Amino acid sequence: MRALLPIYLLVALLISGCGPNYIGDTQIEDTPDNRAVMAMVDDYRRAIETRDIGTLQQLVSRRYYENASTTDVDSDDYGRDEVLVSVLPMLAESVQKVFYQVRVTSIAIQKEAALVDFEYVLKFRFLDGTKSQWALKSDVNQLQLVREEGSWRILSGM
DSSP: OGGGHHHHHHHHHHHHTSSOOBSTTSSSBOOHHHHHHHHHHHHHHHHHHHTOHHHHHHHBOTTOEEOTTOTTOOTTOEEHHHIIIIIHHHHHHHEEEEEEEEEEEEEEEETTEEEEEEEEEEEEEEEETTEEEEEEEEEEEEEEEEEETTEEEEEEOO
């Protein structure tokens, strides 16, 4: 039995070294594309927290389209122009402080498109008229990304 111990250890070592590597403490496989997507998601998260409108503008695809999760109603749909003209300025003007935690749960990449599923906790202080108040939201979301000019951009899901 003692003579088999080195063989068992060698097999255990080989088996443990054959599995996929993951990014950080996620279950996202460590590949160059997944790393690029994770970096873009982190850029997005940091830009929301710091209300960095310039970075958010750069992360939005030219073809951005949002249906506000209401596929049967189009009155609340909006595109890139509305994001740049209405949504982002509101973030800069009305929101005073943001804490945004994101945990990516899956990434699916097919050629020049990617789907990123994530859980988030968003805590923010905003002005409601002259009154400042805090709000808290936690949920799951999906970003749809497209590769444009060699970089991942947000196609929908902001």
